[in-house]
Amino acid sequence: MVSFHKIFLASLAMVAPIVAQTTPEQVVTNLKMITQKSQALQAPAQSITIINGPLIIIGQGPFPQIIAGFTDIVATGTTALSQMQGMPPVPAGDKSDAIFDAFREFVRVHQVLLNILIGKAGLFSTVPFIGQPVAAVLRQIENVVDTLAFTLIDTVESRASDLQAQAGSLTGSLDVCIAKYEGLSTAKRSIQFPRREIAHREIAATA
Numbered sequence: 001m002v003s004f005h006k007i008f009l010a011s012l013a014m015v016a017p018i019v020a021q022t023t024p025e026q027v028v029t030n031l032k033m034i035t036q037k038s039q040a041l042q043a044p045a046q047s048i049t050i051i052n053g054p055l056i057i058i059g060q061g062p063f064p065q066i067i068a069g070f071t072d073i074v075a076t077g078t079t080a081l082s083q084m085q086g087m088p089p090v091p092a093g094d095k096s097d098a099i100f101d102a103f104r105e106f107v108r109v110h111q112v113l114l115n116i117l118i119g120k121a122g123l124f125s126t127v128p129f130i131g132q133p134v135a136a137v138l139r140q141i142e143n144v145v146d147t148l149a150f151t152l153i154d155t156v157e158s159r160a161s162d163l164q165a166q167a168g169s170l171t172g173s174l175d176v177c178i179a180k181y182e183g184l185s186t187a188k189r190s191i192q193f194p195r196r197e198i199a200h201r202e203i204a205a206t207a
Contacts, residue, residue, distance in 0.1 A: 021027040022083040024095035030080035034073055035128075038110045042201040045116040048095035050123045056130055063130065066117075077144040084151050092158035100159040100166075103152060107170045110145075114173045121180035131184030138181065142174045 010091075044062040055061030090096045117134070124130045149167030153160045 022080075022087055024090050024099055027080070027084065028091075028102045029089075031099070031106050032074070034076055034080070035102070035106040035109050037069060037073050037076060038106065038113050040065055042113050042116060043108075044069070045113055045120065048117075048120040048123070053120070053124055053130055054127050054131070063134065067133055067137050070141055074140045074144050074149060075139075075147055081144070081147060084155065085153055088170060089154075089200050090156045090158075096156045096158045099152065099156050100162055103149075104166050107166045110170060111173045114177045118173075118180050120178050120183065121177075124184055128184050130171070131181040135178050135181040138174060138178045142171065142178070145170060145174065 044065045047062050052061040053063060056063040100175060101165070121131075149163060149170075153163050153167075156163060
């Protein structure tokens with residue numbers, strides 16, 4: 001079976017414009033940029049409440065800002081990946097360590113954001129329309145993060161096991177967050193059906 005990251009990299013090779021080959025320093029800069037974008041979404045995520053969350057249906061509240069921010073991260077990550085195509089391996093040393101440190105910091109910051117969103121999901125067990133758009137953009141994030149991690153592992157072989165461990169930890173957090181928001185509509189149905197059944201029983205009892 002062909003892995004998603006190979007398909008993603010192949011598509012980048014076909015559609016990405018020709019750019020100057022990136023350097024280890026630029027990889028670090030790109031990772032720091034993505035980290036900053038993730039950090040900037042923590043405050044909007046913290047501001048989510050049962051009152052402002054449902055405003056997503058009219059394009060207001062914190063969720064549209066968060067979704068737009070995730071979309072921006074996807075675009076930035078995709079650009080960074082296109083720049084890394086054909087990049088020579090980075091030997092062990094300061095440059096490989098700097099790349100790993102930047103990726104580890106991104107994982108840390110992004111997990112803080114995901115944990116905030118995981119906690120907020122519990123507020124909306126009866127508001128199913130919030131779940132789908134959030135889960136959809138999180139899946140886009142997951143695809144880019146997976147591809148970025150595989151690319152870094154191939155490029156920075158001296159820190160491959162460390163990078164893999166960090167990527168696995170982040171993927172686990174993403175999976176939990178996606179499941180929380182994908183599960184909102186399921187939770188809504190499970191709440192509705194017992195109520196409907198109770199109502200039918202009450203009608204039958206009074207007949």
